Amino acid sequence: MSTPSLVDLGLRPFFQQQLSLEEVANCFLGRIIEQHKSDVIILAGDDALRYKLPPNFEAICVGDWVVFNQNRLVRVLERQSLFQRKAAGSGRDRQLIAANLDVVFIISSLNDDFNLNRIERYLALVKETHAEPVVILTKADLCDDVEDIRQQVQQLDSLLSVHCVNGLAHNNLSALKSYCQRGKTVAFLGSSGVGKSTLVNNLLNHNEMETNAIREQDSKGRHTTTYRTIKWLPEGGLLMDTPGMRELQLSDVKEGIKLTFADIESLATECRFKNCQHQNEPECAVISAVESGALSARRLDNFQKLLREDAHNSATLAQKRAKDRTFTKMVTAIQDQARSIKKFK
Numbered sequence: 001m002s003t004p005s006l007v008d009l010g011l012r013p014f015f016q017q018q019l020s021l022e023e024v025a026n027c028f029l030g031r032i033i034e035q036h037k038s039d040v041i042i043l044a045g046d047d048a049l050r051y052k053l054p055p056n057f058e059a060i061c062v063g064d065w066v067v068f069n070q071n072r073l074v075r076v077l078e079r080q081s082l083f084q085r086k087a088a089g090s091g092r093d094r095q096l097i098a099a100n101l102d103v104v105f106i107i108s109s110l111n112d113d114f115n116l117n118r119i120e121r122y123l124a125l126v127k128e129t130h131a132e133p134v135v136i137l138t139k140a141d142l143c144d145d146v147e148d149i150r151q152q153v154q155q156l157d158s159l160l161s162v163h164c165v166n167g168l169a170h171n172n173l174s175a176l177k178s179y180c181q182r183g184k185t186v187a188f189l190g191s192s193g194v195g196k197s198t199l200v201n202n203l204l205n206h207n208e209m210e211t212n213a214i215r216e217q218d219s220k221g222r223h224t225t226t227y228r229t230i231k232w233l234p235e236g237g238l239l240m241d242t243p244g245m246r247e248l249q250l251s252d253v254k255e256g257i258k259l260t261f262a263d264i265e266s267l268a269t270e271c272r273f274k275n276c277q278h279q280n281e282p283e284c285a286v287i288s289a290v291e292s293g294a295l296s297a298r299r300l301d302n303f304q305k306l307l308r309e310d311a312h313n314s315a316t317l318a319q320k321r322a323k324d325r326t327f328t329k330m331v332t333a334i335q336d337q338a339r340s341i342k343k344f345k
């Protein structure tokens with residue numbers, strides 16, 4: 001693909017409709033494909049442009065759609081989905097990781113490593129972002145009861161897409177490819193060794209396609225660049241591979257956890273006490289469901305564990321940020337002091 005159009009890059013009515021008439025007349029639209037400390041690279045049709053981040057510009061990350069003019073970045077469009085690290089209770093202190101992903105593949109292998117709890121954890125992370133999770137179970141060739149395990153995953157959520165593949169077989173990936181069509185942005189999540197790179201290499205047909213329409217604003221002529229975080233898939237989609245995604249922790253993803261365990265949330269509305277913790281309260285509909293076999297004890301256990309972990313991580317993150325802020329203030333104060341001492345010398 002030499003010159004991707006904005007539609008190839010994922011432009012759709014949701015983003016276009018956000019533009020004002022003034023912006024349509026005077027500005028351009030583009031997608032952030034690289035983010036550095038003080039500048040970003042915007043892909044806009046056949047151009048890749050480097051733009052400085054204006055001082056105090058809003059938070060921005062790879063995958064964002066931005067409005068810009070000849071001179072500067074104007075604004076970031078509202079996102080359809082967003083991976084971020086948040087600290088509880090603070091809107092400002094968040095680190096954005098990747099925006100506007102359509103599908104996130106949750107990769108888990110069908111052999112010894114298979115673990116429903118872990119899949120639920122990734123589901124909570126993905127649901128929080130509002131991207132669509134798709135579970136891919138790899139190493140089907142090493143497993144004797146593929147369908148049985150697929151069923152176990154399907155039971156987590158009847159609407160969830162779950163596919164089993166042998167990542168090593170080239171002709172085995174049509175299920176995945178259907179999510180990677182033109183204009184779609186996808187990403188992979190999963191623990192080490194489950195076969196993510198194998199799938200990616202296979203999807204890429206072993207040759208990472210290069211965009212050769214890259215011309216930076218300040219350089220003459222065209223040269224070919226591959227981006228660290230974005231790869232073109234032969235089906236037309238974009239694969240986003242930002243390092244931060246691999247290290248995501250559960251923090252402040254309560255909504256994602258609740259969406260992932262919608263069955264428990266719904267049962268909880270029947271508990272006698274509104275704030276029931278489903279531990280040993282009387283007339284608890286959730287415990288009753290476990291006793292009757294309608295809900296697995298494992299699932300309830302994991303729900304509670306993920307909520308605890310989320311609360312713990314959110315709190316420590318908030319604390320750490322507050323500490324960092326105090327430290328920065330202290331350093332600035334000392335620097336100011338040093339400067340004023342110099343002045344009077």
Ligand SMILES: Nc1nc2c(ncn2[C@@H]2O[C@H](COP(=O)(O)OP(=O)(O)OP(=O)(O)O)[C@@H](O)[C@H]2O)c(=O)[nH]1
Binds near residue numbers: 165197
């Ligand atoms: N038999 C079989 N082996 C597979 C399959 N998928 C991956 N493997 C093997 O599993 C090992 C790990 O695969 P990778 O693709 O490197 O796993 P990864 O998830 O990228 O791992 P990290 O890079 O550590 O995150 C490699 O030896 C692969 O050849 C599969 O479907 N079947």
Ligand SMILES: [Zn+2]
Binds near residue numbers: 283
């Ligand atoms: Zn209860």
